[in-house]
Amino acid sequence: MELFDTHAHLCDERYGEDIDEVIARARDAGVSRILLASAEMSDSEAAIRMASEKNGDVELFCSVGVHPHSASDYDDQSHELLSGWISDREKNRIVALGEIGLDYHYDLSPRDVQKAVFIRQFELACREEIPVIIHEREASADMLAILTDFGKRGLLSETPGVFHCYSGSAQTAQILVRMGFLLGFDGPVTFRNNKKAWEVLSSIPLDRILIETDCPYLTPEPFRGKRNEPAYITYILVKIADYLGKSPEEMARITTGNARRLFRI
Numbered sequence: 674m675e676l677f678d679t680h681a682h683l684c685d686e687r688y689g690e691d692i693d694e695v696i697a698r699a700r701d702a703g704v705s706r707i708l709l710a711s712a713e714m715s716d717s718e719a720a721i722r723m724a725s726e727k728n729g730d731v732e733l734f735c736s737v738g739v740h741p742h743s744a745s746d747y748d749d750q751s752h753e754l755l756s757g758w759i760s761d762r763e764k765n766r767i768v769a770l771g772e773i774g775l776d777y778h779y780d781l782s783p784r785d786v787q788k789a790v791f792i793r794q795f796e797l798a799c800r801e802e803i804p805v806i807i808h809e810r811e812a813s814a815d816m817l818a819i820l821t822d823f824g825k826r827g828l829l830s831e832t833p834g835v836f837h838c839y840s841g842s843a844q845t846a847q848i849l850v851r852m853g854f855l856l857g858f859d860g861p862v863t864f865r866n867n868k869k870a871w872e873v874l875s876s877i878p879l880d881r882i883l884i885e886t887d888c889p890y891l892t893p894e895p896f897r898g899k900r901n902e903p904a905y906i907t908y909i910l911v912k913i914a915d916y917l918g919k920s921p922e923e924m925a926r927i928t929t930g931n932a933r934r935l936f937r938i
């Protein structure tokens with residue numbers, strides 16, 4: 674089995690000491706590729722470094738970008754730095770811009786700033802023809818309005834990116850799928866009574882499903898409450914495969930194929 678953890682925050686300080694063991698356990702679990710996701714300028718830089726220093730048996734790639742929580746910190750200098758990294762993306766092993774988006778649950782940056790910073794980074798991604806990793810929480814109306822506007826301006830590519838850790842409705846999922854997006858699924862699918870996730874999963878085409886751990890967060894059962902890591906992606910895979918009536922091997926082939934198509938690997 675070849676698995677691809679499409680969203681892992683391995684530059685988080687919780688992996689400082691045992692990062693090599695974490696990557697080795699991922700390899701032993703069948704994970705052959707990991708996308709190091711970023712949320713700040715500082716961890717974007719760290720992800721670029723880690724993606725080349727630790728690239729080995731498990732292939733490492735990264736994304737760069739600023740999360741809505743930190744939108745207030747995003748300035749012209751950040752934008753220039755981000756553009757520079759992306760224009761040299763092959764050397765930097767960058768395959769996506771993100772995570773970017775809107776988060777009205779925590780509102781850690783003012784909403785108008787979140788919107789402006791999301792639009793600015795998304796425009797850069799469109800210009801550079803690189804997929805985006807979108808984080809959206811309790812902001813679907815504003816998110817859809819922005820995406821519709823991008824569509825009208827002719828900026829959206831056929832496959833613009835992924836809605837990471839998708840937690841919205843099946844109805845919104847349909848709209849996103851029509852726009853060309855993929856949806857990422859994480860540990861919460863292993864929690865009891867996650868009816869919403871099943872509704873979404875059974876209503877979208879198989880070629881739109883990505884699996885991701887979002888580690889160190891969102892640890893799946895049976896390790897809920899502990900630090901998450903890429904090796905645990907198998908629990909997410911098995912649960913989704915089981916639900917959709919597929920074998921884990923087939924589900925692995927489908928989701929890894931989807932990830933490689935989206936990130937052009």
Ligand SMILES: [Zn+2]
Nearest residue numbers: 680710772887
């Ligand atoms: Zn994340």
